[in-house]
Amino acid sequence: METSIQNYAASAQTLQAKQAEHQAQVDAALEELNRLVTARNQLGWWDKLKSMWGYNRLVDEQKAAVKRARNAIARAEREHKTNQVGCLRELLDLSIAGSQRRAEIHDLARIFQAVKEIHQGNKQLVQLGEKALREIGEADSAVSSAQTMEVFDLATDNKGISLMSSMSNMDASSEMDDARRAVKEFARAAQQHQERIEALNHDMTLEVIDLGLDLFDVTGWFDVGSVLSLMSLSSASSALDDAERKVKRMLEPLRSAERASAEEYRRDKDALVSAKREVFQTALLALQERGLQLPTNETVQRVIENHKIEL
Numbered sequence: 492m493e494t495s496i497q498n499y500a501a502s503a504q505t506l507q508a509k510q511a512e513h514q515a516q517v518d519a520a521l522e523e524l525n526r527l528v529t530a531r532n533q534l535g536w537w538d539k540l541k542s543m544w545g546y547n548r549l550v551d552e553q554k555a556a557v558k559r560a561r562n563a564i565a566r567a568e569r570e571h572k573t574n575q576v577g578c579l580r581e582l583l584d585l586s587i588a589g590s591q592r593r594a595e596i597h598d599l600a601r602i603f604q605a606v607k608e609i610h611q612g613n614k615q616l617v618q619l620g621e622k623a624l625r626e627i628g629e630a631d632s633a634v635s636s637a638q639t640m641e642v643f644d645l646a647t648d649n650k651g652i653s654l655m656s657s658m659s660n661m662d663a664s665s666e667m668d669d670a671r672r673a674v675k676e677f678a679r680a681a682q683q684h685q686e687r688i689e690a691l692n693h694d695m696t697l698e699v700i701d702l703g704l705d706l707f708d709v710t711g712w713f714d715v716g717s718v719l720s721l722m723s724l725s726s727a728s729s730a731l732d733d734a735e736r737k738v739k740r741m742l743e744p745l746r747s748a749e750r751a752s753a754e755e756y757r758r759d760k761d762a763l764v765s766a767k768r769e770v771f772q773t774a775l776l777a778l779q780e781r782g783l784q785l786p787t788n789e790t791v792q793r794v795i796e797n798h799k800i801e802l
Contacts, residue, residue, distance in 0.1 A: 492589075492774065495581040500783055502574035509567035516560035524553040575786060579794045582774040583767065587800070590770040599763040600800040605691045606759050610752035612684040617749050619680050620742040623673040624735065630663070630670035631731045637663040638728070667727060674734055681741065760796075767795045 527549055531539060539546075587596055640656040771791070779785055786794075 492582060492585045492777070495578050495585065496774075496777055496781065496783075499575065499578040499582075499778060500781060502571050502578065503783060506567055506571035510564055513560040513563040513567070517557050517564075520553045520556040520560065524550060524557075527553070572790075576790065576794055579786060579791070580798060583771050583794060583798055586770045586774045587767065592766060592770055596763070596766050596770070597800060597802065599759070599766055601802055603756075603759040603763045604802065606752065606755050608691065609688060610749070610756040612680075612687060613745060613749040613752045616677070616680055616684055617742065617745050619673070619677040620738055620745060623670070623677045623738050624742070626666070626670040626673040627731050627735045627738065630666035631728065631735075633659070633663040633666035634727050634731065663727070667731075670731065670734070674738065677738065677741075764792075764795050767798065771795065 527546065531542070531546055534542065587593055590596070637656070637659040640652070640659040768791075775785060775791070
């Protein structure tokens with residue numbers, strides 16, 4: 492821990508030295524700029540006119556010097572912040588390793604990691620389910636339009652209507668393909684998520700319905716080179732209605748699971764962060780005793796939250 496504290500102190504000293512150096516450059520450039528302005532104000536109009544080009548060049552040089560020095564200060568501050576965070580991470584690692592709460596913190600980290608994975612999976616599943624519903628709705632609308640055009644085509648002998656009917660069928664084919672892919676993606680993700688949960692040995696129930704095997708076993712329905720029959724369109728509409736019911740049936744418990752896992756995620760994260768912060772106080776106190784400027788609360792919080800424990 493002593494080495495990390497020394498590195499922390501060295502970074503602060505380096506920053507102070509660079510700040511002083513570059514601030515002196517800023518002050519010198521501003522002083523020279525002020526001298527140039529004062530001297531010019533004392534000139535007559537003819538001398539001002541003759542010296543305008545040279546004066547503007549000198550002013551631009553001093554302004555550029557101020558900008559360079561201030562940029563150097565900002566760069567030094569960023570470097571110090573990076574070094575500071577690195578030292579704080581090392582101090583946090585050492586604080587946990589030497590703490591009597593080490594085993595407890597590792598257990599909290601394992602629990603949090605499992606809950607985080609489950610929550611992310613729940614969130615992704617809800618998004619995929621909602622996407623599947625959108626695709627099903629768009630496909631249903633396209634099929635409905637194709638059905639309408641099919642009726643018109645049967646009732647008339649108009650080539651324009653026939654062409655529009657064919658185009659509607661092609662659109663329905665495309666939308667059904669999108670819906671099929673979305674539902675299969677949702678079903679596949681649900682199965683994989685359930686397997687992950689079982690592997691984590693976490694007590695959570697997720698109803699998995701096989702949406703991908705038979706809902707869209709409709710190869711040949713949408714043959715672009717032919718016109719769909721009214722019966723095929725009706726079958727497509729029924730399949731979409733069935734898919735929508737099943738997806739909605741899965742989404743209801745999934746949304747509840749996502750809300751529950753979000754709450755558990757926040758609770759377990761707070762418990763882990765609180766435990767880390769408590770053991771970290773020893774290191775922060777050591778910095779204070781050395782007369783070093785402590786990091787801001789925001790920096791400490793960010794270091795703790797982003798800290799990874801090897802499990």
